[in-house]
Amino acid sequence: MSKLIKPTPTLTRRTLLGTAAAAAATPLLGRYAQAQSSEPIRIGFQVHRTGIGASYGRWYDRTTTAAVKRINDMGGINGRPVEIVAEDDGTDPKRGAEVVEKFATQHNCDIGFGTLFSHVVYGSAPRAGELKLPYFVVSEGHHVASGALNRWTMQPGITDVKSQVQAMAPFVANNLGKKVTMIYPDFAFGHDHRDYFSEAIEKQGGEVVAKIAIPPSETSFTKYFPKIPRDTEVIYHVMIGPAVLTFVKEMGEFFGPSKPEIFGFLDSLEAVDINSPGLEFLEGTYFWEGNPRYAQADQSSHDKMYREAVGVDENGASVSDAKDVSTYSHMFGCWETLNIIKRGMEAADYKGTDDRSNLIEAIEEMSDMPLSDDHPQGAKRFNGKTHQTFGHQYISKVDSGKLVLAHTSSIEDTLYEDEVDYTTQSF
Amino acid sequence: MEFGPHLLLASLEGATTAAVLALTAMGLSIVFGVMRVVNVAHGEFYMLGAVLAWFIATSVGTHPALGFVAALLIAPLLVGFLAAGVDRLILRHINYDPERTIVATIGTLYILQQTTLMTFGPDARPVEPPFNSRIALPWFEWGENGFEFYFPWGLSTTSYKLFVIAAAVVILITLWLAITRTKAGLIMRATQQDSDMAQAFGIPVKTVYSVVFGLGAGLAAIGAVLVVPIQQAYYLMGHDPLLLSFIVVIIGGLGSLPGTIIAAILIGISDGIISVFFTPTLAKIFATLVVAMVLVFRPTGLLGKSTS
Numbered sequence: 001m002s003k004l005i006k007p008t009p010t011l012t013r014r015t016l017l018g019t020a021a022a023a024a025a026t027p028l029l030g031r032y033a034q035a036q037s038s039e040p041i042r043i044g045f046q047v048h049r050t051g052i053g054a055s056y057g058r059w060y061d062r063t064t065t066a067a068v069k070r071i072n073d074m075g076g077i078n079g080r081p082v083e084i085v086a087e088d089d090g091t092d093p094k095r096g097a098e099v100v101e102k103f104a105t106q107h108n109c110d111i112g113f114g115t116l117f118s119h120v121v122y123g124s125a126p127r128a129g130e131l132k133l134p135y136f137v138v139s140e141g142h143h144v145a146s147g148a149l150n151r152w153t154m155q156p157g158i159t160d161v162k163s164q165v166q167a168m169a170p171f172v173a174n175n176l177g178k179k180v181t182m183i184y185p186d187f188a189f190g191h192d193h194r195d196y197f198s199e200a201i202e203k204q205g206g207e208v209v210a211k212i213a214i215p216p217s218e219t220s221f222t223k224y225f226p227k228i229p230r231d232t233e234v235i236y237h238v239m240i241g242p243a244v245l246t247f248v249k250e251m252g253e254f255f256g257p258s259k260p261e262i263f264g265f266l267d268s269l270e271a272v273d274i275n276s277p278g279l280e281f282l283e284g285t286y287f288w289e290g291n292p293r294y295a296q297a298d299q300s301s302h303d304k305m306y307r308e309a310v311g312v313d314e315n316g317a318s319v320s321d322a323k324d325v326s327t328y329s330h331m332f333g334c335w336e337t338l339n340i341i342k343r344g345m346e347a348a349d350y351k352g353t354d355d356r357s358n359l360i361e362a363i364e365e366m367s368d369m370p371l372s373d374d375h376p377q378g379a380k381r382f383n384g385k386t387h388q389t390f391g392h393q394y395i396s397k398v399d400s401g402k403l404v405l406a407h408t409s410s411i412e413d414t415l416y417e418d419e420v421d422y423t424t425q426s427f
Numbered sequence: 428m429e430f431g432p433h434l435l436l437a438s439l440e441g442a443t444t445a446a447v448l449a450l451t452a453m454g455l456s457i458v459f460g461v462m463r464v465v466n467v468a469h470g471e472f473y474m475l476g477a478v479l480a481w482f483i484a485t486s487v488g489t490h491p492a493l494g495f496v497a498a499l500l501i502a503p504l505l506v507g508f509l510a511a512g513v514d515r516l517i518l519r520h521i522n523y524d525p526e527r528t529i530v531a532t533i534g535t536l537y538i539l540q541q542t543t544l545m546t547f548g549p550d551a552r553p554v555e556p557p558f559n560s561r562i563a564l565p566w567f568e569w570g571e572n573g574f575e576f577y578f579p580w581g582l583s584t585t586s587y588k589l590f591v592i593a594a595a596v597v598i599l600i601t602l603w604l605a606i607t608r609t610k611a612g613l614i615m616r617a618t619q620q621d622s623d624m625a626q627a628f629g630i631p632v633k634t635v636y637s638v639v640f641g642l643g644a645g646l647a648a649i650g651a652v653l654v655v656p657i658q659q660a661y662y663l664m665g666h667d668p669l670l671l672s673f674i675v676v677i678i679g680g681l682g683s684l685p686g687t688i689i690a691a692i693l694i695g696i697s698d699g700i701i702s703v704f705f706t707p708t709l710a711k712i713f714a715t716l717v718v719a720m721v722l723v724f725r726p727t728g729l730l731g732k733s734t735s
Contacts, residue, residue: 051663054549215707219658219667223440223702226433230580242551242661254581256561277491277555 040083041076041345043068043338044103044112044133046124051091052216052241053117055271056327060114060138061086063331066309067338077345082338085109093123100124104131110353111341114138114334117240118188125153132427134356136341138333140164140290142192145388147420151427154387156363156380157337158290158330161192163414167393168263168288169200171407176261176286177233178206183224183251184238186213193238193265208236216241225254238265245272245279252281262286266293266396266403270327273317275401282398286406289394290329291377294402306335306376315402332377339374340366340382357427364423381411385421390414432566432579433703441699443588443657446595447650449691451668452675453599453684454646460682461619461639464523467532468513469647470669471539475506476648477554477660478547484554492557495656503648510644511637518640519633536665543662556587556656591653598649599688606684615639619682647672671698674714678721680731689729693717 045064048057068082076082085107089096096115103109111134115121118141125143128135129150137144137155142162144155172180180201184190190213198208209229214221218241228235239247248268252259262285274282293316295307310331311319318324340363348355348362364384371379378392390411396403455469479502484494513535521527563583565576606612617625618635626632647668658664675694679686694714701710721728 050544050549057549218707219661219664220440220444223437223699223707225581226436226703228581242663243659245551245553246658253561253583253585256563256581256583258580271550276553278559 038080040081041078041350042083042085042107042109043341044100044107044109045084045086045114046089046096046099046103046112046120047086047114048091048116048120049086049088051089053091053120054242056116056330057088057091059271059327059331060116060334063310063334064114064338066311067335070309071338071342077342078350082342089115089120089124091117091120093119096120096124097127100127100133100135101131104128104133108353109133110350110356111136111359113337113341116140116330118143118192121153122148122188125149128152132356134359136337138330138337139189140330140333141189142196143188145383145386145419147386147422149387151360151387151422151425154360154363156340156366156382156387156389157335158333158389159391159393159414160388161189162196162416163388163390164265164288164290164393165193165197166200166416167409167413168395169197169204169206170413171286171395171409172234172236172263173201173204173206176263178204179209179229179231179233180206180236181210181212181228181232181234182208182236183212183214183228185216185240187216189240190216190238197236214239214247219243219246221247221250222254225251232260234261234263235259236263237268239268240270244268244270245276248272248282249276249278252278255281264288266290266329270329271325273323273325274398274403283401285398287396287398287403288329289396289403289405291332292394292396292403292405293326293328294396294404296405300371300376302371302373302376305373306332310335336369336375336377336380340369343374360427379411381415383418385423386418387422429566429579432564432582434700435564435566436582436584437700437703438696439584439588439699440703441696442592443695444698445692445695446592447654448668448671448675448695449599449688450595450650450653451647452672452679452687452691453602454643454650455672456676456679456682456684456687457646458640458643459676460684461615462518462523462636463525464518464528464640465525465532466640466643467529467669468535468539469532469643469672470665470667471536471543472506472510472644472665473647473651473668474543474660474662474665475509475539476502476651477655477658477664478543478662479505479648480652480655481552481554481660482547491555495554495557495652498554498655499649499652502652503645506648507641507645511641514637514640519636523636540662540665547660547662549662551659551661553659554655558590559585559587559656561585562589587656591657594653595650598646602646603684671714674718676728677718678728680728683728683730683732686728686730 047061068084072081087099089099100112103112112128113136115137116139118139121137121139121141121143125135129152135153138158140158140161142160143149145160184193194211209232212224212227214224265288295314312326313319316326316328344359344363348358350359366382369375369380380389380391382389393409394405395407397406451473458464458466480498483498483501487494487497517531518528521531561583563578566579567576614630618632622632675690679690698710701713
């Protein structure tokens, strides 16, 4: 028996010797049972503090902290306080799997949460499945709904790329043009864009005339732009990593005065001021936004509350530093996911790690979630079978150096047929 | 894009890369030539140059040109002093022993990188160029009306990129004059040829080593200050320049300054052209292949002299 157990601190081993063999997988269960009312619920937060996802990580951190504070102020979950155990994964898939393992075996976390970059999700989710750790990603990748992952992995708080691009394609084809050149990062997330947007634009009678993949660690971009065919009507760009500002700037320098229509995913400028020098050419172009960065004229009370709680001003920057621009299109996912976890734990009457599968089942039962303080980005429809949520998408136009909302897609625009039914998989 | 304009664009991109690379690799080459030290932390001195440039430019903060000029003057100096300090505190104490200097500079690499991460943070930060206007470039063709010029779509560069090339050329010429025409250069060359004999003639070899190590790091920092308005300051940016510098120095011949320049131009331009026409990955494969071939057929590099 002991040979099957991974080396763990001696304390755990001693506890093991003293308890029944059934407790092997959850060595500290006994302690929880004694003090279940006061022991905090521990949420392992896998955060990109360093590496190419660092600016997202900073804001995911702030949003998570704010969301947990709000939950604790309202009395916690099932009367227990929530504690965040943050671990940096360096935006690295290998480290990601190790961090998940640490959550389950060292930190004794109830769940894992918060991963953004899709290659890290791909690297970490299988380990979470093996360890039977509920793993809530906030990533946008189509990996969850595609069926590539497992029953323990869910994405209830943020929509996926497939549904996003499906909702964008009609707008692009009808308003901007039918011949599209795509520029995207060369990893899982970018490939989702490539595959599903190509499919979606063809349904609208358009076509993708060129697909330009750029390594996510690239720092110089002019060399890629000559591959854009001359008959391109629309540039579709989505980029991530530390050099996004350079990417957009060099794109402007390349086109000069004779640019085609430009449609971007705001990922290309997350955490970057849209009024940075060299970005003037973006005036009049369109962006997908997960959640409008600039407070709009018809801002909801929920967005107002959420902005204040996280510390974001009406231009989408930190209230303490106007140059510290947020990743507003993505970070709401942390806020909403944590609120869903809270409701799930309450519905499952979650007491400890033994109830992990009940938590998954409770969330699988969920469906419509109205616009509220819990869901400030907008209403959601969760699909328990595919473990993926669906929601409104926003298209904004750059107008006088601000992103002004031009179109809001319906939830129905983003739906597609189920590709998997995780509920049929055993725990 | 058609072939002609495409090639011109690729060459221009390559020339900018080559200019920065020549400066950075020159720093590595001088340090190896004079001190026989393989400086693995070279890329981090480059990164520090960029990070300090951001810091100086934002602290000065009035006109972008003022901040940039201040950065160009101060950042390389600071990096140079820091490197001289590394020489005194670390390298001197291990007697420049080849194996131990490699381990010591690897340690320095991590210290510099992680200290930057802890202070400057993990974000990429831009420095505004002192001037930057797009220059559309003409191309010619034999059309129905005979020979004519036109402006192809996308064929352009920026005034700042041209400035980087010019600045690198000026700095390299100054460096060459300093080494060949001044007394300091003479002392450096004497130390390079035979440090024991130089010491016997009263040359303070230890001081020369510190100055050379600082100069090498300073050159990398200058390259970084020049490139930071095009790219951005980022704590992991030292990796690629280190790798490319090693490639350049090995191809050019360790310690050979003209060889370094030739190899920098070769690698920079080929990188530009191969990246544009094929893929950036293929450009790296090509560079590594050249290194392998050079090591097999001409182990001393293109212009390197065999050390007897």
